Amino acid sequence: xxxxxxxxxxxxxxxxxxxxxxxxxxxxxxxxxxxxxxxxxxxxxxxxxxxxxxxxxxxxxxxxxxxxxxxxxxxxxxxxxxxxxxxxxxxxxxxxxxxxxxxxxxxxxxxxxxxxxxxxxxxxxxxxxxxxxxxxxxxxxxxxxxxxxxxxxxxxxxxxxxxxxxxxxxxxxxxxxxxxxxxxxxxxxxxxxxxxxxxxxxxxxxxxxxxxxxxxxxxxxxxxxxxxxxxxxxxxxxxxxxxxxxxxxxxxxxxxxxxxxxxxxxxxxxxxxxxxxxxxxxxxxxxxxxxxxxxxxxxxxxxxxxxxxxxxxxxxxxxxxxxxxxxxxxxxxxxxxxxxxxxxxxxxxxxxxx
Amino acid sequence: xxxxxxxxxxxxxxxxxxxxxxxxxxxxxxxxxxxxxxxxxxxxxxxxxxxxxxxxxxxxxxxxxxxxxxxxxxxxxxxxxxxxxxxxxxxxxxxxxxxxxxxxxxxxxxxxxxxxxxxxxxxxxxxxxxxxxxxxxxxxxxxxxxxxxxxxxxxxxxxxxxxxxxxxxxxxxxxxxxxxxxxxxxxx
Numbered sequence: 001x002x003x004x005x006x007x008x009x010x011x012x013x014x015x016x017x018x019x020x021x022x023x024x025x026x027x028x029x030x031x032x033x034x035x036x037x038x039x040x041x042x043x044x045x046x047x048x049x050x051x052x053x054x055x056x057x058x059x060x061x062x063x064x065x066x067x068x069x070x071x072x073x074x075x076x077x078x079x080x081x082x083x084x085x086x087x088x089x090x091x092x093x094x095x096x097x098x099x100x101x102x103x104x105x106x107x108x109x110x111x112x113x114x115x116x117x118x119x120x121x122x123x124x125x126x127x128x129x130x131x132x133x134x135x136x137x138x139x140x141x142x143x144x145x146x147x148x149x150x151x152x153x154x155x156x157x158x159x160x161x162x163x164x165x166x167x168x169x170x171x172x173x174x175x176x177x178x179x180x181x182x183x184x185x186x187x188x189x190x191x192x193x194x195x196x197x198x199x200x201x202x203x204x205x206x207x208x209x210x211x212x213x214x215x216x217x218x219x220x221x222x223x224x225x226x227x228x229x230x231x232x233x234x235x236x237x238x239x240x241x242x243x244x245x246x247x248x249x250x251x252x253x254x255x256x257x258x259x260x261x262x263x264x265x266x267x268x269x270x271x272x273x274x275x276x277x278x279x280x281x282x283x284x285x286x287x288x289x290x291x292x293x294x295x296x297x298x299x300x301x302x303x304x305x306x307x308x309x310x311x312x313x314x315x316x317x318x319x320x321x322x323x324x325x326x327x328x329x330x331x332x333x334x335x336x337x338x339x340x341x342x343x344x345x346x347x348x349x350x351x352x353x354x
Numbered sequence: 355x356x357x358x359x360x361x362x363x364x365x366x367x368x369x370x371x372x373x374x375x376x377x378x379x380x381x382x383x384x385x386x387x388x389x390x391x392x393x394x395x396x397x398x399x400x401x402x403x404x405x406x407x408x409x410x411x412x413x414x415x416x417x418x419x420x421x422x423x424x425x426x427x428x429x430x431x432x433x434x435x436x437x438x439x440x441x442x443x444x445x446x447x448x449x450x451x452x453x454x455x456x457x458x459x460x461x462x463x464x465x466x467x468x469x470x471x472x473x474x475x476x477x478x479x480x481x482x483x484x485x486x487x488x489x490x491x492x493x494x495x496x497x498x499x500x501x502x503x504x505x506x507x508x509x510x511x512x513x514x515x516x517x518x519x520x521x522x523x524x525x526x527x528x529x530x531x532x533x534x535x536x537x538x539x540x541x542x
Contacts, residue, residue, distance in 0.1 A: 163475025231472020
């Protein structure tokens with residue numbers, strides 16, 4: 001079963017490569033929303049129409065390759081178990097919305113998990129492409145080429161004035177959402193991020209925590225993305241996003257240096273205590289795990305902790321999510337059972353590093 | 355006070371349940387509250403959706419005063435998918451590409467609010483579906499460039515651009531003649 005390939009590893013193959021500014025930027029993503037010209041959007045369409053789209057994608061693209069993205073797997077959501085769905089969501093290969101859909105929802109995922117196409121989500125087609133580190137321009141170019149490749153066979157819903165037509169008015173125009181996942185522990189520690197958020201919002205960009213609910217950002221991982229999709233060219237949207245990300249990187253680096261200079265021993269204490277908690281806990285909640293993982297990752301980036309791979313943060317953040325834990329245990333677990341298994345997996349993973 | 359479910363973490367949430375007049379107090383931690391369904395988390399995109407619906411309803415003040423949405427029989431309805439404008443405002447989503455034309459008159463204020471004042475696309479034009487829109491956009495860019503060059507009195511460069519414009523215009527005309535004879539360009 002080829003689905004197994006996506007289920008086994010917590011981090012995707014492309015994440016193992018180091019991108020530019022990898023000490024702060026975990027990944028860059030481009031998502032394009034597209035629809036068929038002559039079909040009602042999924043929200044209102046007949047099951048019959050959606051099934052036709054699903055079959056079209058399976059027939060045309062299953063096991064095909066596009067440039068370096070080899071052997072696309074075609075997965076129908078209705079064939080997945082609840083745990084398999086949550087694992088794909090936790091790896092960000094599909095969205096929570098797609099996972100909830102029955103019927104004709106499907107996904108096309110490249111072997112290296114860098115490209116995934118969601119079929120019959122909010123729009124008929126959602127292309128997403130990931131790159132490690134800060135590589136928005138590269139990701140955009142690849143996404144646009146991939147988009148051309150799909151357009152060879154699909155008549156897109158496109159209008160001269162409004163651009164690419166999407167189900168939600170927030171996506172119309174370019175249909176593009178570009179986002180950058182950043183680890184900003186020093187800005188979070190000094191509460192600077194809270195002051196910066198309103199300014200960033202005014203530029204038409206959104207900052208939000210990627211894990212956790214509401215305003216909290218578990219593991220100090222933030223996602224910065226564009227809000228506006230209409231009236232600006234893709235390249236310009238990305239330029240604006242990139243310049244804000246560059247500033248955040250600079251501020252984060254400065255904040256790290258300042259904390260290290262002013263209260264180095266306090267920071268070192270915090271980092272090593274976190275490592276201790278991860279190494280020896282028998283029960284650990286996801287919040288505490290995220291906080292400790294973020295500290296340890298900061299320790300690695302500052303050279304305070306050596307011999308542990310940087311990927312520990314991305315990997316364990318995903319590995320210790322409910323879906324993955326249950327996939328690992330091969331059964332459903334209660335919250336307290338998950339806390340025990342989480343602690344044990346983290347211990348195991350850290351021993352493996354030594 | 356410890357959580358009555360897991361007996362490990364402190365209880366941070368306190369509920370009073372009244373079922374058939376029978377009152378019970380629940381002292382629980384956040385993790386167990388989620389697990390047991392005491393806490394319901396909004397779905398992804400929920401807040402944005404609410405915000406949007408808010409925006410649309412704000413619009414309905416004007417539309418309402420024009421008297422259109424009160425009378426369902428006369429309300430704008432998409433000929434292709436059957437979505438009405440009030441349904442669109444309620445769900446915050448279009449039903450199909452045609453909706454964009456059907457509701458066109460009411461959309462600019464919504465787009466302006468969502469997209470910082472923008473109502474027109476300036477990004478990618480799809481290769482096949484875009485037809486000769488590529489060339490037309492290129493033409494507009496050249497014409498703007500020509501204007502700028504003339505203002506700056508850079509006549510030599512202006513002449514180059516002028517020739518490019520001529521060539522492009524001829525190209526567009528040729529393409530349009532060809533396309534009018536062959537309507538199957540956009541079909542498979």
